[in-house]
Amino acid sequence: MGATNRIVDLNVNGDRRIAGVPTHYTLLETLRYVLGLTGSKQGCDKGDCGACTVLVDGVATLSCIMPVWEAEGAEVVTVEGLARESGPHPVQDEFDLNGAAQCGFCTPGILCSAVGLLERNPAPSREEIKEALSGNLCRCTGYTKIYNAVEAAAERIRTGSADGAGRR
Amino acid sequence: MLRLPPHEYHRPRSLDEAVELLHRFGDDAMVIAGGTDLIPNMKHRLFEPAHLVGLKGIGELRGIRREGGALAIGAAETLASVARHPEVRGRFAALAAAAGHVAGPQLRNAGTIGGNLCLDTRCTYYNQTEFWRRALGYCLKKDGTVCHVTKVGKKCVAAHSADTPPALIAFGARVEMRSPSGTRSVPVEDFFVPDGIRNNQRGPGETITRILIPLSFVSGADGAPGGADVDAAAGGDADGAVNRIRGSPNGDEELHLRSGYSKLRQRASIDFPLLTVAVAAWVDPGGRMQRLRGVVTALGARPRELTGWDEIAEGEALDDDVIDALAERARKQCRPLDNIIVDPEWRRAMVPVYVKRALIQLRDEPPS
Ligand SMILES: Cc1cc2nc3c(=O)[nH]c(=O)nc-3n(C[C@H](O)[C@H](O)[C@H](O)COP(=O)(O)OP(=O)(O)OC[C@H]3O[C@@H](n4cnc5c(N)ncnc54)[C@H](O)[C@@H]3O)c2cc1C
Ligand code: SF4
Ligand code: FES
Ligand code: FES
Numbered sequence: 001m002g003a004t005n006r007i008v009d010l011n012v013n014g015d016r017r018i019a020g021v022p023t024h025y026t027l028l029e030t031l032r033y034v035l036g037l038t039g040s041k042q043g044c045d046k047g048d049c050g051a052c053t054v055l056v057d058g059v060a061t062l063s064c065i066m067p068v069w070e071a072e073g074a075e076v077v078t079v080e081g082l083a084r085e086s087g088p089h090p091v092q093d094e095f096d097l098n099g100a101a102q103c104g105f106c107t108p109g110i111l112c113s114a115v116g117l118l119e120r121n122p123a124p125s126r127e128e129i130k131e132a133l134s135g136n137l138c139r140c141t142g143y144t145k146i147y148n149a150v151e152a153a154a155e156r157i158r159t160g161s162a163d164g165a166g167r168r
Numbered sequence: 169m170l171r172l173p174p175h176e177y178h179r180p181r182s183l184d185e186a187v188e189l190l191h192r193f194g195d196d197a198m199v200i201a202g203g204t205d206l207i208p209n210m211k212h213r214l215f216e217p218a219h220l221v222g223l224k225g226i227g228e229l230r231g232i233r234r235e236g237g238a239l240a241i242g243a244a245e246t247l248a249s250v251a252r253h254p255e256v257r258g259r260f261a262a263l264a265a266a267a268g269h270v271a272g273p274q275l276r277n278a279g280t281i282g283g284n285l286c287l288d289t290r291c292t293y294y295n296q297t298e299f300w301r302r303a304l305g306y307c308l309k310k311d312g313t314v315c316h317v318t319k320v321g322k323k324c325v326a327a328h329s330a331d332t333p334p335a336l337i338a339f340g341a342r343v344e345m346r347s348p349s350g351t352r353s354v355p356v357e358d359f360f361v362p363d364g365i366r367n368n369q370r371g372p373g374e375t376i377t378r379i380l381i382p383l384s385f386v387s388g389a390d391g392a393p394g395g396a397d398v399d400a401a402a403g404g405d406a407d408g409a410v411n412r413i414r415g416s417p418n419g420d421e422e423l424h425l426r427s428g429y430s431k432l433r434q435r436a437s438i439d440f441p442l443l444t445v446a447v448a449a450w451v452d453p454g455g456r457m458q459r460l461r462g463v464v465t466a467l468g469a470r471p472r473e474l475t476g477w478d479e480i481a482e483g484e485a486l487d488d489d490v491i492d493a494l495a496e497r498a499r500k501q502c503r504p505l506d507n508i509i510v511d512p513e514w515r516r517a518m519v520p521v522y523v524k525r526a527l528i529q530l531r532d533e534p535p536s
Contacts, residue, residue: 003174004174004176022174023174023175023176023177024171024172024173024174024175024177025172026172026207042169045169045170045211046170046207046208046211046212047204047207047208047271047275048438050272050274053274059277060273060274060277061274061277061278062204062274062275062278065203065204065207065208065278066203066207066278067177067200067203067207067220067222069177069179069222070177070179070203070222070224072179113273113274131273132273134272134273134437134438135271135272135273135274135275135437135438136272137438
C-alpha cells in the first residue's frame, strides 16, 4: 500500500495548524518535518528515551509513538511553547541557572515532563520529581542538577518570585 | 529514525463502530489502544496492518466501576489511571502496583490495561529492526524458520512480558471480549495459550472490552463474579476488601483480600520485567489464608500459576517457614530460558527471592 496524504487539524502551542501529512505520520514527525518545530527530539524513535516528550492536554506524552490523528482535538504544547511573553518558563530559567543541561538533547523532553508535573502538583517532593522524570533518559548530567532545577522552579512558581536574576 | 509502514488510521466514536470497522477490514486491520507496544513493533516491521482502528476515543471502553459482584475496568483505561484509582489501590493493591511499575510515566499515561493483556511476547531476537533481524536470517516467530533460542525446536518460546496479568490471575479476574457475533468472557489464565508466536486466544475481530475482578471471596469461588451469597462490606471502604463469609470453613468470620507484587528488571525506571510475581489470598483475622494464589511471568510464553501452594498454605498463617517453603516450591517449577539477554541461572535464583518479597508484602504491608 502506498502512502496517502490527509489534512490534519492540530492545536500546537496555542496556534491552530492545519497541514497535509502522510497518514502514517507520528505526532513527532509532523511537528519536526511538517510544522518545523524541531525542539522535540527524535532519539530512539520507539518509546524508550523520552527525548520526544510533549504535553498533550497537559499530560506528558511520547510523540514518537503517537499517531498524529490522536492529537486532533487536543492541546499540544512542545518545548517551543513553554516560554511566556515575559521570558522563559521558570523551569527553563532554573535549568539555565542550575547548569541542568549539558549536551541538551534530553532537555526539551525533560522540560515538558517537569512542566507537566508542576501543573498537576505544584509542590512535588524530591521522590515525586524523580518519578515524574524517570521516563526521560539523560546520558550527561547524572540528574542531580535537573532535580535541583525542578525543585527551585517549583519554589519560584509557588512564591510568585518573578525570576532568579539575583542569582545569575 | 524509524518509519511506520504506510497505513490508514481510523477513530471510531463507539464500540459498535469499532467492531464494524474491524469486521469490514478483517486481517488487514489491527486494534490500537495506547500504541506503546504496537507502534514500536510496526516500526520494526513486525506488523504491517493497512488499517489501524483506534480505541482511545471510545467512552464505553473507559471507566472503573462496580458492577454486580465485580470491579469492572474498561479495556482502554490507562495504566496510570488504574494505578492511582482509590479502590484498585485499596482492594487490589498488587494490581495497582503492577500497573504502576509498567515502563515509565509517559508510557503509563498512554498504555492501556487491554493493551497490556495483549502485549506481544518478547525475545532478544525478535524485538529488533528489520535490518537487524534480516542480518540473522530472521526467526520462527516472524519471517524465518529457525528459533535462535532453542536452536532445534519448532516452537517459539518468546516471553510473556506484561506486568498486570499475574495480578489479574491471582485475583481471579475475567476478560470480556466483543465481536460481531456477541460478547464472551474467560478467566484471564485461560485467555493465554502456551505459544510464543501468538500467546492468547483472542479471535480475529475480537475486541477486549472490560476486565472484571470479583470483589468478594464467594463471588470469586467459581471464577464468575456476581450473584453471591455474601455481605460485601458497604461501598467505598478504603480499608481494602472485607467479606463476612457464611458457612466458610472457619465459621462466620471476616476475610480480607491481601496481595503482594514484585518485579525484577534491569533499570527500575523503565524496563520490561525479567521476572514478575503477584500473590493474593483471603486472610482471616488470625492471619490464616484461604485460596492463596501465586503467579509468575516473563519466564515463558504465558503467565504461570504456581502449583502445590495449597497443601503448604491452605488454612495456615504466613510465618517465615511457610514463606520459605512456598518460595522453594516456586523455584523448583520455574526454569527461565535464554530468550532475554540476561543469564537464565541468575533469573532462576531470583525466583525464590522475589516470591518471598511478594509474600512478605501480602503479610505485612500492601505493595505501593
Ligand atoms: C520502553 C518500554 C518499556 C515498557 N515496559 C513495560 C513493562 O515494564 N511492563 C509491561 O507490561 N509493558 C511494558 N511496555 C509495553 C506497553 O507499554 C504496555 O504493555 C502497555 O500496557 C500496552 O498497552 P497499549 O494500550 O499501549 O497497547 P497497544 O500498543 O495499543 O496494543 C498492543 C496489542 O494489543 C492489541 N490491543 C490493544 N487493546 C486491545 C483491545 N481492547 N482489544 C483487543 N486488542 C487490543 C493491539 O492490537 C496490539 O496487538 C513497555 C513499552 C516500552 C516502549
Ligand atoms: S523464541 Fe525463538 S522463535 Fe521465538 S522470537 Fe525468540 S528466536 Fe524467534
Ligand atoms: S524519541 Fe520518543 S521515546 Fe525516544
Ligand atoms: S544533557 Fe545530554 S542527555 Fe541530558
